[in-house]
Amino acid sequence: MRESSWKASDDIPLSEFMRMLGAVFVLVFVLLFGEILFRWLIEPANTLLPLQLIEAWLWTHLSNIFWPGSAELVAHETGPMTQVNLLHPTFYSGIVPLYVSDECTGLHELFFLAMMMLLTPSFDIKTKLKHLGIASIIVFILNLIRLVVLYPLAVSGCEGMNGGTFGCESPLFEFHNFVLEYGSLIVLVIGWTIWFNITGARNDVRNFWKRLPQFNGITCNPSLDDLNSNTVRATGVYFSIGMLILSVISYFSKALGDTSSVDECANIISASCTRIVTEYEDSLGVSIRLFLISLVIFSLSWLRPKLTWQNEEE
Structure with a gap:
């Protein structure tokens, strides 16, 4: 029989394995708790009103720069100027009203990314906050791009024989729902993975797991x-x-x-x-x-x- 090269000394002690497993469960629990907490925080309408106003204003002006006369900013039924009407003669009634809600600000994605970065056992808090500041700019730009491209998607669905029919702007909502359900998470995981590899966080995490058995608590x-x-x-x-x-x-x-x-x-x-x-x-x-x-x-x-x-x- 072939002799195994595995040595008993290479085995992970049960206590250390349980500690590592517990740390993983804690990280997962904190992420889930953070998600629930964020949902609770934005439950009231217009909780993030300053960001909503900025996003709506930028969205309207950028859309009109690329496609003149394509959007107008109006007051939503809740009061603030957070409704963007997309305009085109092929739309049903010539207009697609869209509301810039708390979820449209991109803060949800940034909050989740911040949780992932802060829970990664690497760097000091000041360095993480610096990296998070750069990430927030990237997330903000990507979110604006997501909003601006809704107009050409709506127009594409109302071309030809579909023009003027009810619901012809459905590609807009299909893309929007995909981003909310899957797209944002995919982008965040890819972004975190890139950050994890190019900043050297991998080495710090490896050292953290080696050091975990010496964890003595929180003071x-x-x-x-x-x-x-x-x-x-x-x-x-x-x-x-x-x-x-x-x-x-x-x-x-x-x-x-x-x-x-x-x-x-x-x-x-x-x-x-x-x-x-x-x-x-x-x-x-x-x-x-x-x-x-x-x-x-x-x-x-x-x-x-x-x-x-x-x-x-x-």
């Missing part, structure tokens, strides 16, 4: 002695405190303000009452989410959690 340093000398920490603390105050003021100004129209619509079923109640609940929801986000930023800036290892020099 916090709540001392504020170096607050003024640590620019990043000071910015996080002061910014979060300001946002906490702003969110509390915003919440109570709406909750304690004039709610007579909301009260009158409490037991009435109609389109106008549904809109009034929804807008009121969304405004409170945005304030609550802003408060919780600010609280998390403040906690991280104040406590400064850090991974500790056995035999680590103090």
